[in-house]
Amino acid sequence: MIVVVDYNVGNVRSVCNAFRHIGCEVRLSNEPQIIKGAAGVVLPGVAAFGYAAGALGALAEVIKETALNGKPLLGICVGYQMLFDRSSEYGQHKGLGLVGGDVVPIPAEPRPSLGRGKQTVPHMGWNLVRMGENMDLFAGLGREKHFYFAHSFYAEVADGEAKIAYTDYGFDLPAAVQKANIYGTQFHPEKSGKAGLKVLRNFYGICKRGS
């Protein structure tokens, strides 16, 4: 069973729905014992970083400990950003520190995009992700696929052990990471159609192998 951490942020239902759709048993919970007993843990997130970190509260330690014990952990969007050391969204906030790096604003530099003199922030919509080599989340998906992004901050990954997949947003923007049993996607797999469901199926496979 996969447990989706329920910490009073939006979008939790969509993540559960997507896992159910692919035939995976999933439970939404904020109870430490249930999180510890899961085959894999998903940290979702539609929220601002500070709000999310505050809402997670004491569960942060539970998730961290579970991940450090080797249980597969998947962070999505802000849940992904929280895997890193810190964020500067609306103030300075501490992350889980499971992957090295800082969450910083997407630069609002004028970069001509088609039909428009500048590139927008948030980075919103479907962008092409170049799959990293040997990243388990992307098994069977080929070299590149479109996924749905919606974010104004991004993680500057500074971790030699992390494998990274990138997307092009005027610069190489990290779209997903994998560090041992810790996985994260800046995009929303649960909202990325068939390719997104495949990513979740891959995570489910990783959890089944691990438990």
Added chain:
Amino acid sequence: MLTKRIIPCLDVKDNRVVKGVKFLNLRDAGDPVELGARYSDEGADELVFLDITATISSRKTMVELVEKVAEKVFIPFAVGGGIRTVEQMDELLRSGAEKMSVNTAAVANPDLLTEAARRFGSQCVVLAIDARRSRERVGRWQVCVKAGSELTDIDVVEWAVRAEKLGAGEILLTSMDADGTKEGYDNQLNRAVTEAVNIPVIASGGAGKLEHLYDAIVEGGADAVLMASITHFENYTIKQMKEYLASRGIPVNL
């Protein structure tokens, strides 16, 4: 490269999708969940559901609708109509919506945009602007509220700029003059707003032919194009739209 988005819009009344002309003379277009799932299967990038009645009882219906859609549709969708508070937004997000769209409530209480952005992140906060060409000020547009029934004195471009600063992450820009006419988007309006802000702008109102989509992106600078009549009644599929845009050099997720 980030692709341009095709977004079918589903106006919902009494649990049915309807579509009118310039916000009037509504026609039935089907069941919202079925239609949403169909558009998703056809390759839509995103969906927008607007509760056009926005009454207390319809709000409960919208939450139920969002729950049902979220079970079947694995692409992002926004929901709007009658949203007044962050608590209502929270309920809709938790039910499975990706974004909330606000118009009247943000005009009445601009701080709502800031409050919502701080809690949910600005990528969830869509400011809907219903724009009407100004009779007094040539080349300007005025903001309409209450489903197009009330014209305010607020200038559309100034409001868009202010809303971005307050925390809006996207603008859903509807031309009331063009809505439902199928004569093309108001690309002067789209251009005026896309040049003034740095957040994505969804062009809405007036799509009737495939060229109109191209024009909104290239002439209007739109990041996404929203349509209703052209998909509900004119039998253009999402795939046809995307293939057409791709053939003219527009990046799309085909």
